[in-house]
Amino acid sequence: MAVGAWTGREERWMDGHCWHAAQSRLRDEISPAAFENWLLPLQPVGPGIDPLVLAAPSEFHRQWVRSQYLGQILSSCSAADPSVRRVEIVVKEGGTAAPGEAPPSAAPSHVGSVLDPQRTFDSFVVGASNQVAYAAARRVAEGRTSGNRNLLFFSGGVGLGKTHLMHAIAWEIIGRGKRNVAYLSSEKFTSEFVAALRAKDTDAFKRRFRTVDVFMVDDVQFLASRVQTQEEFFHTFDALSNEGKQIVVSGDRAPVDMEDVDRRLRSRLGGGLLAELRSTTYELRLSILQRHRSRYDEVSVPDAALEFLATKITNDIRELTGALARVVAHAEYEKRPVTLDLVRDALPDLLRANQRRVTVEAIQKAVTEYYGLRRGDLVSARRERRIVGPRQVAMWLCKQLTPMSLPDIGGRFNRDHSTVVHSTRRVDERLADEPVLVEDVEKLKHWILD
Structure with a gap:
């Protein structure tokens, strides 16, 4: 269609009227930083609105907008003009990918593990049990940390939102476009380090993770017993910390309770801001x-x-x-x-x-509070009598009150299944001879189940 043959509707898109209306809706739906960095630079190019074609300044920009915002753009444009049924994003004439630019899915040096687009700050529901962690995550994502607050540690049990906040931080940082970020699980960090060792290319591994602005590792407790990986993680942590880079780590318990993790690393992890996600209300x-x-x-x-x-x-x-x-x-x-x-x-x-769902964490918490211990005592290698007895009782309660297998129970105490077998038998023997232990166990069961 020649320019002179454009309809009035198409002219409204080309003169910016309808696009501005669509942008107004989009501005209300996403964060200000993401809107300014990713959607504001888009411009309609014509002719035609089926599809509506929007130009991005670079290939990186095009791919990122397509992967993250295309659905919202189409919805907003259709609301501004119902005849818009498709949207395409192209690169502006003369636009190119800047050196080193690539969409996050193709840039593992910036994001090591896949990020879930549903896990953003907007989709995170804040309550009394997680509001401190949410506020801390926001500060990190917005770059409002300073001094010795460049380490944030999330602690909490399974399914309480640690990973959601980690992903939300990464998305917000990427959306702002000013800092590069490496997010990966501890398993991913381990597998990539092992691959680097096998390839005899640890220098590349170090360059990859020690040159980022924000370094994020999820479920750090799984580094336990992996001596070489812990050593590499420690040196990566130190290198980034010394340069004042932001570090975000999560674990199923506080660093002080990770007695199966190297002491030096535990000390480093304990030196930052601890944000606990507690059980949901x-x-x-x-x-x-x-x-x-x-x-x-x-x-x-x-x-x-x-x-x-x-x-x-x-x-x-x-x-x-x-x-x-x-x-x-x-x-x-x-x-x-x-x-x-x-x-x-x-x-x-x-x-x-x-109906009778009891978690290992709930049992460990009840036992440690009842006997005046810390959770780290139960999962440590310590053999003092004051710890061994309660540890055996905790394993016995796990067998009685949860559907978990003996190997799974042992894993939650950093033991193998034979230790669980021995511990539960020992408690059974003691219950036959020690009325005080019978009373203790009944109190604990009542406490846990209620």
């Missing part, structure tokens, strides 16, 4: 479910169903949101409305497991 679980309910427009989920799930599934946020997804799928498949009966039909195994 009913109110937080309900808020999370309400947020996720909005994703299921095709099925109406009543408040009573959400309240039921928030009451019954209490330990793991991923399990909680997964349960809601199962309920919706069940309702769609059977073409039934969501009622409490349908929820029970959809989740018999999950509800049965949660």
